[in-house]
Amino acid sequence: MSVSYSFKYLTLETFCTCSQTYQKYRDRINPYPENLEETLPALIALNERILDPTIEQFGFENFQLTYGFCSKDLKRFLERKDPETGKKNGRVAPRLDQHMACERNRNGAYYCPRLGAACDFRILNVGSDRVVDWILEAQLPFDSLYFYGSDRPIHVSYSSQSKQDLWTFTATGQPTRKGIENWMKILDQRRSPV
Structure with missing residues (x-):
């Protein structure tokens, strides 16, 4: 099944097919x-509130979407091990990461009760720390941001919750706020009533 839709800068097809795992197993x-x-x-x-302003700031030619929407099929392949390397194809945390957006399981429950949608991207030739600086300066209404x-x-x-939840990760993959104290200060100031 193919679904055609264009956002301002990206297409639904790009959003659904950009991951390495999809590229490897696209026929399945x-x-x-x-x-x-x-x-x-x-x-x-997600595109209108976060990605469009980011693309307008840094330029479409510099924007690289690395992981967008995660379908049920893609989720299954991410959870599997590659038969050649023996390593998992990828990481997936459907209850937390919002890559599955508003998809439902066979019982009708949302895979991610947080709803909303998520993606991973980078700006070529710009450090991701500088991109986060700009997102905070521009006061984009993100729900979660992982650095x-x-x-x-x-x-x-x-998502409509716009929780402004910001995390970084240790070398072992544990979420932490160590090292991002300046960003947390900015968010705390924004949350505090004047």
């Missing part, structure tokens, strides 16, 4: 949402 994965009524508006909101390092993509989500 349906990358598109099944719950279009809820998932498409969540993806539109993995200056030379790695950032994860950002948007």
